[in-house]
Amino acid sequence: MSDLKGKTAIISGGGSGIGKSISTLFASQGVHVHILELNSEASEEVCKEIAADGGSATGHICDIASHQEVNKTIQGIQGNIDIQVNNAGIAHIGNLEGTSEADFDKIFQVNVKGVFNCMQAVIPKMKSQGGGVILNMASVASMVGISDRFAYSMSKGAVLTMTLSVAKDYIKENIRCNCISPARIHTPFVDGFIAKNYPGKEKEMFEALSQTQPIGRMGTPDEVAELALYLCSDKAGFITGTNFPIDGGFVNLNT
Incomplete structure (x- = not known):
């Protein structure tokens, strides 16, 4: 998408899985990608792949659960930040009784506070530059009940509602905010x-x-990345405050 060429994006968890596909696809469209990762080797490898394909990427070792680290990292990125993709997250298996306090706290710190940290750090920059796009990674678990996913579902439900809140509060600042819910x-x-x-x-x-x-x-990571690319492009300029399931019919067709 030609309208993305020359733009800058921050992608958390961009070193593997869905995040890697988003990073490489965005870079192929002329976006300079900043990858926020805990895994330095994964981040370096993706940056090398992007460079080998003629793209541009910078890796940052950053724990998104740390308010201080996120602020320092994002404030250190020069120029505009046009796009932020909050993809990093962790999983947990267990129902309410099978979720320890430590499990709950860990999921909350990464999946909820991590998204909060990243959005709160980037919003002032986007406001000052006249707008931007935020895309959060939720899950079908934010929409329907899934067995043995109590803490994970809680965290992704929070991502969904944070998305709606940010979209509502910053629409006048020309900041769009949506989320994707993969199965x-x-x-x-x-x-x-x-x-x-x-x-x-x-x-x-x-x-x-x-x-x-x-x-x-x-689904494949590349299929999610294609949807992310569209939602972060100017072609999706009329879309904000919306959740997009990409689920092979999981939400609406399961009986």
Whole structure:
């Protein structure tokens, strides 16, 4: 999308999975990408891949759960910040009784406070420059009940409602804010989860998890990245305060 050329984007968790696909796709469209990552090796590798393809990217080691680190990192980025994609997050399996206080606090610090930290740090810059786009990564778990995902669902529900609040409060500042709610996406995390929890039954479990989407398969990180690209482009200039499921029919077609 030519309207993205020359713009600058911050992408948290841009070193792997969905974040990596978003980073590489945005860079291919002429966006200078700033990757916020805890994993320095993953960040460096993605930046090298982007550079090898003629794109431009900068890696920043940053714990998004730290208000101080996020502020320091974002304030240190020179020039406009046109786009912010809050993608970084962690998962947790367990119902209410199976969620310890430590589990709950950890999920909240990364998935909720992390998004808060990043948005609060970037909003003043976007206001001063006359606008910008924020895209948050929620989940179908923010919309429907999913078994054994109590803390994770809580955190993604917060992401959804924070998105709506920011969209409402800053619409007059020309700041658009939307979120994406993926169902199960085939990332290395999914493969690792299956290998760890179902040794010897990897193929069987992969198929079972794929079939939880009515379309009969998992989504791909690239499919999510394409939606993110559109929502962050000027072509989506009339869209704000909206949640976009990308779920193979999971929300509306499951019975």
